[in-house]
Amino acid sequence: MPANPSTTQDAYLEFTRHQWAALRDAVPLPLSQGELEKLKGINEDISLQEVETVYLPLSRLLNLYVYANQRRGKVVEEFLGKKPENGPYIISVAGSVAVGKSTTARLLQALLQRWPEHPKVELVTTDGFLYPLEELTKRQLLSKKGFPQSYDGKMLLDFVKDIKSGKEEVKAPIYSHLEYDRLKDRQHIIRKPDILILEGLNVLQTAHDYPDSGNRLFVSDFVDFSIYVDAHHDLLKRWYIERFNSFRNGAFADPNSYFHHYSKLSESESSKTASKIWDDINGPNLVNNIQPTRSRANLILTKGEDHYVDRVWMRR
Numbered sequence: 001m002p003a004n005p006s007t008t009q010d011a012y013l014e015f016t017r018h019q020w021a022a023l024r025d026a027v028p029l030p031l032s033q034g035e036l037e038k039l040k041g042i043n044e045d046i047s048l049q050e051v052e053t054v055y056l057p058l059s060r061l062l063n064l065y066v067y068a069n070q071r072r073g074k075v076v077e078e079f080l081g082k083k084p085e086n087g088p089y090i091i092s093v094a095g096s097v098a099v100g101k102s103t104t105a106r107l108l109q110a111l112l113q114r115w116p117e118h119p120k121v122e123l124v125t126t127d128g129f130l131y132p133l134e135e136l137t138k139r140q141l142l143s144k145k146g147f148p149q150s151y152d153g154k155m156l157l158d159f160v161k162d163i164k165s166g167k168e169e170v171k172a173p174i175y176s177h178l179e180y181d182r183l184k185d186r187q188h189i190i191r192k193p194d195i196l197i198l199e200g201l202n203v204l205q206t207a208h209d210y211p212d213s214g215n216r217l218f219v220s221d222f223v224d225f226s227i228y229v230d231a232h233h234d235l236l237k238r239w240y241i242e243r244f245n246s247f248r249n250g251a252f253a254d255p256n257s258y259f260h261h262y263s264k265l266s267e268s269e270s271s272k273t274a275s276k277i278w279d280d281i282n283g284p285n286l287v288n289n290i291q292p293t294r295s296r297a298n299l300i301l302t303k304g305e306d307h308y309v310d311r312v313w314m315r316r
């Protein structure tokens with residue numbers, strides 16, 4: 001639940017899962033069984049009922065916002081007598097490590113591109129903008145990976161500026177969880193999408209987080225709609241450990257994996273290692289840098305056990 005319910009209640013409309021689910025009736029594009037099955041490809045663990053109950057109404061809301069923005073663009077066009085050079089509508093997805101940002105973002109991408117008004121939806125994660133491992137090591141930031149200072153802030157801001165200015169082709173770096181590093185030989189090329197979803201830990205930060213930042217711009221200055229995915233700390237730590245343990249049996253077994261040495265750990269040693277990484281890095285990052293930005297989001301999804309969204313907070 002948001003940190004300060006008294007101010008949050010003023011700023012946000014609150015929906016129980018039940019109330020939010022009722023809004024599904026207003027969604028004109030129900031999913032076919034085939035489409036639902038395809039979404040399973042995004043994440044095996046996701047419940048299809050959850051998609052219909054939570055994410056379909058959310059995609060409807062976002063569709064309305066994007067549509068309103070496109071109409072506003074038409075007004076400007078009429079006034080100017082020519083089409084302004086516009087970039088895509090940008091949606092950001094923020095939240096802790098392991099809360100499910102990338103799953104949420106991928107689901108929204110799949111659902112939003114079904115709408116004829118905005119068929120081209122691109123997804124970029126800020127992970128690619130982390131400094132390369134070598135640079136992180138040089139700057140002694142390995143134990144601060146995911147903290148704001150571990151990202152190449154200028155590169156990320158230039159990327160978002162280029163996207164928003166409507167540039168024909170913009171390149172984004174790609175991060176590999178397996179190599180624990182930015183890929184050297186591959187980039188994601190983005191060509192004028194209708195919507196860009198930008199997913200990352202710190203995308204809600206603003207000048208308020210940096211009292212000495214002067215007139216500096218932040219990624220959030222270019223974002224049209226922001227979503228914060230929230231869950232209780234105990235759940236987040238548990239999800240992190242579970243995912244780490246499942247990597248131990250899967251991805252870490254690959255000799256190219258940065259964490260290959262972890263694949264030899266027993267289940268309990270592995271849980272202990274993950275618990276320590278959480279307590280040393282991801283937990284403090286959540287408390288000090290990520291959670292304080294939550295109350296700026298346009299929409300907050302609060303998850304309970306099993307990743308079910310049990311509350312939705314929508315900015316008035």
Ligand SMILES: Nc1ncnc2c1ncn2[C@@H]1O[C@H](COP(=O)(O)OP(=O)(O)OP(=O)(O)O)[C@@H](O)[C@H]1O
Nearest residue numbers: 045046047096097098099100101102103239243307
């Ligand atoms: N809606 C969901 N239903 C079931 N499981 C989920 C859901 N969303 C995420 N998960 C699980 O939670 C874990 C974290 O998800 P995900 O990788 O999407 O998180 P993230 O916030 O993007 O993490 P990171 O910041 O480390 O990249 C994964 O094991 C994923 O399978």
Ligand SMILES: CC(C)(CO)[C@@H](O)C(=O)NCCC(=O)O
Nearest residue numbers: 097127145146147201277281282
């Ligand atoms: C890449 C990030 C920063 C964010 O997704 C995260 O997954 C990460 O690697 N954090 C550092 C500590 C850890 O290994 O979990």
